[in-house]
Amino acid sequence: MSIYEKIGGEAAVDAAVDIFYRKVLADDRINEFFDTVDMESQHTKQKAFLTMAFGGPNSYTGKDMREAHKNMKLTEDHFNAVAENLVATLQDLNVGQEEIDAIIAVCLTVKDDVLNV
Amino acid sequence: MTAIVFEGEPITLDEGETVLDGLLRLGHSIPHGCRSGVCQSCLLSATEIDKVANAQTGLSEAQKQLNFFLGCQCLPTEAMTVARVDADVSRIKATVMEKTQLNDQVWRLRLTADLDYRPGQYVTLWRDENLARSYSLASTHEQPWLEFHIRHYPEGEFSSWLVESLSKDDTLELNGPLGQFFYTAQSEDPMLMIAMGTGLAPIWGIVNEALMKQHRGPIEVVVGAKQAKDFYYREELGALQAQFDNLQVHWLSLDSDSPETANLYDYCQSNFSQLSDHKVYLCGGTSFVKKLRRYAFMAGASMRDIYADTFIAFGGEPG
Structure with a gap:
């Protein structure tokens, strides 16, 4: 059973994405990157990202991640801020520490692509 | 193998082939992305809703009611019969039934036309082959006309034609309805609706x-305007409010004597701070909608x- 199924599949992603995106928008370390984007399409992308992080059905590739974050000059601090918001979201939803660790491990696999290094 | 009809063209899908894959295989240009039902790029619409219900996971209530599904x-x-969303560009004839000035800037246009729509959706009105503008539907099905609230921009070619030249019994063409801006709430849901100017129409x-x-x-x-004299339908909304206990209307203008009602954004933040x-529903200009969407979220x-x-500004031109 994947983490995705374990924590409740699509319903869990739906519950998580609003909370997660709200936290990101409220976080002064990273919210400037979201000022000019269309919220609705960004929300859909966040959902795709969370589905991937939870090990659900997706076809996200490192190339997509690299392309999407190109020229943004993101640093390790930005990446960590997003990860922190994700952890806090999962804690809000009472996801167990073991699952949280596994989800963050998935996120770390795309770190280099996100940072374009 | 299953046969489907795509925008009039019969198409045979291979065993285990999705609608999206079949259309792409035959060279149709269909936007797509994740192919996992997540990115929602490959939105299509179907004539028969019961056949696509299992391909609607994650769609909004409005999209479901419009028979949209993920290819x-x-x-x-x-x-089954499928089409691209908003693909219907065939135009129908409409006749001017009434044209009334509501205030300095806003005109009410009522047309008769045979159109199936949801109040709040929009249509595109055509003066001729070269000039068209989109307007929201303010009428409901109980009314035997389509109603539009049209702001007159003196520099605007379309609205000036409408105000100066169009008269009762004239005909024009329209296509639509388009958009997902309509009533989908459950009866008990609290609703907050914020309109700027003629955003009141839908x-x-x-x-x-x-x-x-x-x-x-x-x-x-909540209805906003630069100046109180720009409001319209105050009596009509007042009458509705008197009739229905659950309706409350707030009028906010920048020239208000009360600082409390002069800023729509602050007013909403302090009066409607909990929106779970x-x-x-938000209707107005781009920056207005953007700011209010963020606030609501x-x-x-x-x-x-x-x-x-x-x-929408058509090619950057005023209405």
């Missing part, structure tokens, strides 16, 4: 439909419960 998630087992249509469908949850309507479980409204309709 990458749809494995038809029997014949909201007027939606409020009337909600009340006619016996919506029981509270409905807050609300259905939120941060105040707790779920993204899929925020409906927004933004005035």
Whole structure:
């Protein structure tokens, strides 16, 4: 059973994405990157990202991640801020520490692509 | 193998082939992305809703009611008819029934035409082959006309033609309806609707439909304008408010004597600070909608419960 199924599949992603995106928008370390984007399409992308992080059905590739974050000059601090918001979201939803660790491990696999290094 | 019809063309899908894959294989240009039902790029519409229900996961209530589905998630087992969303560009004839000036800037146009629509959706009106503008539907099905609220821009070619030249019994063409801005709430849902200027048009249509469908949850309507003299339909909304206990209308103008009602954004933030479980409807210019969408989301409204309709500038030209 994947983490995705374990924590409740699509319903869990739906519950998580609003909370997660709200936290990101409220976080002064990273919210400037979201000022000019269309919220609705960004929300859909966040959902795709969370589905991937939870090990659900997706076809996200490192190339997509690299392309999407190109020229943004993101640093390790930005990446960590997003990860922190994700952890806090999962804690809000009472996801167990073991699952949280596994989800963050998935996120770390795309770190280099996100940072374009 | 399943045969489907795509925009009039019969198409045979291979065993286990999704609608999206079949269309792409035959060279149709269909936007697509994740192929996992997540990115929602490959949105299509179907004539028969029961055949696509299992390809609607994650779509908004409005999209479901319009029979939209995700092509990458749809494995038809029997014949069905599909099309790109908003693909209908065929135009119908409409006749001017009434044209009335509501205030300095706004005109009400009522047309008769045979159109099936949801109040709050929009249509594109055509003067001729070269000039068209989109306007929201303010009428409901109980009315034997289509109603539009049209702001006259003195520099605007379309609205000036409409105000100066168009008269009763003239005909023009329209196509539509388009858009997902209409009533989808459950009866008990609290609703917050915020309109700037003629953004009131679709909201007027939606409020009337909600009340006619016996919506029981509270409905807050906030109408903004630069100056109080730019308001219209005050009496009409007042009459509705007197008739329905669950409707509350707030009029906010920048020239208000009361600083409390002079800033729509601050007013909403302090009066409607908790929007979880609300259905939120926003209609106005681009920056207005953008700012209010963010406010509504941060105040707790779920993204899929925020409906927004933004005035579009046709090629950057005024209306």
